[in-house]
Amino acid sequence: MAADSGIAPRLDVAALRGRGRASRLVRHRSAMIGLVVMGLWILIATVGPFLVRGNPSSAFGYQNLSQALLPPSRAHLLGTDQLGRDEAVRLIEGARYTLFISVVAVAAGLAAGLPLGALSGFLGGRFDLVAQRFVDIVLAFPSFVLALALVSFLGTGIRNLVIAIAAASFPRFTRVVRAAVIMVMAQPYEEAAHVQGVRRSRILIRHVLPNAMPAIFVQVPLELGAAILTAAGLGYLGFGVPQPTPEWGSMLGTAQNYIFGHSYLVTFPGLCVFSFVLACNLIGDGLRDVFDPRLAGG
Amino acid sequence: MRRFLLQRLALAVPTALGAVTFCFFLVRLLPGDPARVIAGPQATPAQIAHLREQIGLNGSWLQQYVSYLNRLVHGNLGYSALTGQSVLSEIAAHAPYTIELAVCAIVLSTVFGVLLGTIAASRRETFIDTLIGGLSVAGVSVPVFWTGLILVSIFAVQLRMLPAAGAGSWDSIILPAITLSLFPLAFISRQTRSAMVGALSEDYSRTAQAKGSGWPRLVFRHALRNAAIPIVTVTGLELGQLLGGAILTETVFAWPGIGQLLVQSISSRDFVVVQGIILVFALSLIVVNLATDIAYVLLEPRLRHGR
Numbered sequence: 001m002a003a004d005s006g007i008a009p010r011l012d013v014a015a016l017r018g019r020g021r022a023s024r025l026v027r028h029r030s031a032m033i034g035l036v037v038m039g040l041w042i043l044i045a046t047v048g049p050f051l052v053r054g055n056p057s058s059a060f061g062y063q064n065l066s067q068a069l070l071p072p073s074r075a076h077l078l079g080t081d082q083l084g085r086d087e088a089v090r091l092i093e094g095a096r097y098t099l100f101i102s103v104v105a106v107a108a109g110l111a112a113g114l115p116l117g118a119l120s121g122f123l124g125g126r127f128d129l130v131a132q133r134f135v136d137i138v139l140a141f142p143s144f145v146l147a148l149a150l151v152s153f154l155g156t157g158i159r160n161l162v163i164a165i166a167a168a169s170f171p172r173f174t175r176v177v178r179a180a181v182i183m184v185m186a187q188p189y190e191e192a193a194h195v196q197g198v199r200r201s202r203i204l205i206r207h208v209l210p211n212a213m214p215a216i217f218v219q220v221p222l223e224l225g226a227a228i229l230t231a232a233g234l235g236y237l238g239f240g241v242p243q244p245t246p247e248w249g250s251m252l253g254t255a256q257n258y259i260f261g262h263s264y265l266v267t268f269p270g271l272c273v274f275s276f277v278l279a280c281n282l283i284g285d286g287l288r289d290v291f292d293p294r295l296a297g298g
Numbered sequence: 299m300r301r302f303l304l305q306r307l308a309l310a311v312p313t314a315l316g317a318v319t320f321c322f323f324l325v326r327l328l329p330g331d332p333a334r335v336i337a338g339p340q341a342t343p344a345q346i347a348h349l350r351e352q353i354g355l356n357g358s359w360l361q362q363y364v365s366y367l368n369r370l371v372h373g374n375l376g377y378s379a380l381t382g383q384s385v386l387s388e389i390a391a392h393a394p395y396t397i398e399l400a401v402c403a404i405v406l407s408t409v410f411g412v413l414l415g416t417i418a419a420s421r422r423e424t425f426i427d428t429l430i431g432g433l434s435v436a437g438v439s440v441p442v443f444w445t446g447l448i449l450v451s452i453f454a455v456q457l458r459m460l461p462a463a464g465a466g467s468w469d470s471i472i473l474p475a476i477t478l479s480l481f482p483l484a485f486i487s488r489q490t491r492s493a494m495v496g497a498l499s500e501d502y503s504r505t506a507q508a509k510g511s512g513w514p515r516l517v518f519r520h521a522l523r524n525a526a527i528p529i530v531t532v533t534g535l536e537l538g539q540l541l542g543g544a545i546l547t548e549t550v551f552a553w554p555g556i557g558q559l560l561v562q563s564i565s566s567r568d569f570v571v572v573q574g575i576i577l578v579f580a581l582s583l584i585v586v587n588l589a590t591d592i593a594y595v596l597l598e599p600r601l602r603h604g605r
Contacts, residue, residue, distance in 0.1 A: 150327075237561055
């Protein structure tokens with residue numbers, strides 16, 4: 001799973017120098033499926049809300065009880081919810097929140113994890129020891145439990161949700177970056193730069209980090225998937241984005257009450273979360289295969 | 299081996315202390331005066347003062363921290379603001395349900411995960427391998443609570459075969475256990491496949507094949523035993539992460555475990571209970587990781603006899 005890549009991807013740096021990574025990715029069938037699905041969701045999240053602006057269901061606080069709980073039909077493709085709001089419109093609006101929350105949270109997790117992991121691997125010694133013990137402590141909490149704990153004490157809302165998800169993803173980024181940096185440092189060209197008297201900070205920024213990038217590329221989509229799952233899970237429990245914001249997880253939480261007789265309300269938001277996360281994981285797996293040919297096909 | 303284990307133990311102690319410290323500060327994240335927030339809007343000043351005394355919010359942070367540690371050492375996790383019961387006894391009352399659920403899920407996921415991964419590896423690059431691979435990616439991508447809701451709508455609402463919620467009868471654990479097992483099952487199957495692909499291409503596997511050992515003997519006696527180490531490591535890691543899934547699964551099925559207690563306590567703003575449960579979760583994860591390390595040593599003869 002995405003959340004558990006404590007085992008850093010093994011990277012063959014020499015192979016990374018090879019050509020045609022993009023073409024290998026294009027020929028990677030499941031990665032392409034993932035990219036297409038992800039592209040569709042990004043399109044829906046960015047353009048979709050403008051298309052449904054005129055629809056009353058997109059207005060905050062809208063309700064029309066005479067239209068409540070209608071099954072899918074031509075007027076309402078995915079049916080209506082308990083307040084008579086069009087389910088499809090709400091799901092399109094929800095895509096925006098899901099994309100925003102997960103992207104910002106993963107960016108924040110990366111922003112914290114990248115420098116800490118890079119310095120930890122590069123400096124080694126006492127800094128590494130202290131930094132990694134700190135990461136150990138954060139990792140002592142199952143990631144969903146950590147996010148839930150932070151949200152329950154900080155309070156709900158988009159900002160706190162982002163903080164909670166970022167806090168859960170940053171230790172994994174730290175570990176992955178650290179492992180990649182240590183592996184790159186063992187390469188002869190790093191030693192050559194060192195012998196030539198290149199400054200340490202320059203070695204880190206110009207030589208080590210660029211070569212450690214593939215490991216980070218692989219991790220980002222996997223973390224994105226994990227972030228979407230965490231956000232949806234918190235939303236389902238009622239600790240995510242407050243109502244009536246159309247967040248997919250909280251829509252599922254409400255829909256649960258109507259599972260007897262209106263199961264379509266449970267089916268569609270779940271499919272949205274599932275397809276989005278699946279796309280992330282397919283892309284992550286594809287990138288790993290492309291960047292690390294040794295792992296490809298086993 | 300002893301050195302390895304002692305080393306692991308030495309690392310676990312500061313981690314546990316760090317987790318305790320984190321939980322101590324967690325309550326201080328509450329906006330405003332924690333005692334006032336915990337006591338609720340209707341509390342009298344006297345009640346708030348009493349609560350402040352009870353959860354150790356008086357004095358300097360250092361004094362508070364020392365008294366928190368002191369209470370923990372005596373097994374005192376505080377008292378529920380809602381029921382007045384000790385947090386430890388509340389957790390103890392719900393724990394058996396969570397343990398039962400987790401054990402069922404981990405057994406299901408290990409058995410079927412290893413089985414599917416082994417089949418995929420020995421039928422490498424066939425349709426079956428692709429199918430199992432696809433199912434595994436799907437399994438790690440599906441939200442656990444959605445799986446639960448879908449299973450409820452099929453097996454409880456439509457087919458009326460199994461109970462939708464609660465822990466009233468023997469068959470009520472079936473759906474929650476399947477729900478919780480899917481994620482680790484998919485994960486273990488992927489890990490097993492890659493470990494088995496490696497093991498099956500090793501020299502010893504080729505030797506065994508050349509000497510005429512049949513497929514079951516080759517797979518189970520030679521390859522699987524060598525692939526066991528990464529599989530056990532992953533299973534151990536997943537066991538800890540299972541707690542996160544258990545919170546969601548227990549909520550879907552109204553399963554009266556610790557996860558449900560946690561969610562109810564957050565909803566009713568019973569923060570002392572929340573703090574206690576989160577600490578217990580973290581400490582259990584540390585213990586599970588330590589146990590995984592021990593299993594690793596037991597399985598790896600090079601570590602057992604070396605060092």
